[in-house]
Amino acid sequence: MVTAKKAAKKEKPQQSKTNQTLRARFAVHYGPYVPQKKHHRVFLWILGVVLVLIVGVQLAYPRDRALPLASIPGKTLPFATYDESAKAIEEAFNSSRIKLVVGADKTEEFDIKTVGAEPDTERMITRMRDYELWQRFIPGSILWQPAQISTADLYFTSAQFTKFIDTVSKELSFAPTNARLALDKGRVVASEAVEGSEVSSKELLEVVSVAPIILGRTTVISVPAERVPAELGSEDLEQVRGQAEAALAHTVAITADNERFLPSKDEVASWILLSTDKKGQVTLKVDKLKVKSYIAGLNKKVGTAAGQTNITIVDGRETGRTTGKSGRAINSDALIKELSAALLKAEPKEIKLTASFITLKPSVIYNSKYTATEAGLQAYANDTARTRNMHISIQQLTGEKWKVNARATESIPSASTYKLFLALVLFDRIDKGEIKWTDPMLDTTVAGCFERMTVASTNPCAEKWIAMFGREYINKFIYARGFSKGTSFTTGGANQTTAADLTKYMTGLNNGSLVSGANRARLLDSLGRHPYRYGIPTGSTGVVHDKVGFLWDYVHDTGIVQHKRGTYIMTVMTKGQSYAAIAAVTREVERIMYP
Incomplete structure (x- = not known):
């Protein structure tokens, strides 16, 4: 023991000497770079610890959440879940608009969703949470990731997009207007012609399809257009000056209901345009729209507005009527015809016309009322489907068990409701053991994909399953379970379904005859907590599970x-x-069913 202690005492000087040597070497190599003052060294230690902590936080930041500075226009989304991000993107997309501008001449504005566009929600969510592993080792890099979504990632449905482009290109195009007559200090002159514009549907499609669309805002898109010159300008007046002077030499007097109206020379001049005849020769013609506008002004003085007939309808049947008075107005078509012929003739110089009148029928207002009966509910559904372009199917499962349908068997694009039918095929494969909820799929699992499809209602997982199962197979599968051919995955465009088939589905889901057990519980859970609860859930006072x-x-x-x-x-x-609108329908339905 004594020997060991002596040996230890001998080693201490040796260790001390070694440590001094190491410190000396450190001082030689690194001394010039180490702050001499203690508080500077403390600061560096603190900075190092902070940087390590920052990197640690960045490494631990969950990959399934939006980054701290993630946002879309008008809304920040720090740490947002997949469902929260999807909801925010869908809401912003639904308020996104495009404004198409043709120079200073014409504009048209539309909701982007009516163009045939759909949001690539999955891609935008990925942009908000994408953070590579190597970047996480860079202190502070979490704050400069490009997680701010300003422009929408979109894809266009070809048929719908092309149809929209063809229609709008015609609306944005307009014909040129030839020069029209005018008076300048008593002398006949012609105003300048107005060029027209022709928008090519091909060029419009290219411009809209590549334009960056601002999410949740109105994006202004300048539309290329070819200017179309008018056939006749002011310089062509000389060819018909004599005819023009003769036309404006007329005095016009219109008698209507014992009142006499004398349009001014300037007014009459504005009615006459330069034109060409069948041989291509310059001539004059009367602008009937201009004359019609003038006659509309006369009607305000001598015409009588029609009254209003009120018809009371109860459950689709007329029960009362109050007939309104008839009105009257100048027969503008007949007067324009007479006036046009007279103006383009040299004689007589004095044009005296007596306006005839036509009877105006009273407008009709229907005051519809609905009793708290099945007939009343059916009448309400019929009226709503007809006047508001809706398809309605209602089935009471308890109580009176009323059943009401209006346009319920018409097949239209299903939107995301097709995912209900797709879930049936998925459940069947899971029950057979061919697919497991824990199987990997895309960047998640089958369970995660089901969540995205039914809660966030995004499309990539659903599209993957359609490709996996096959469209023909899905059709056969659902037809074997009693659904109509109005529901189809093989239309060549958007998937289709009917209101009646969706009601049939929900009835089977509710009673367990279509989906049962754990699958039923999982689906009902999703339908009870998705974020898009603005329709039936908003209008109802009950508990709603909906898609x-x-x-x-x-x-x-x-x-x-x-x-x-x-x-x-x-x-x-x-x-x-x-x-x-769906919420309003729901409120009225419950008012009728449960007064």
């Missing part, structure tokens, strides 16, 4: 409603409407 669909200008909702007075299924499919 929405939105594509272009189609907006649908189908749901199981557990009202305190009974359970019912309702499907509302619309074109050109909104979720607010």
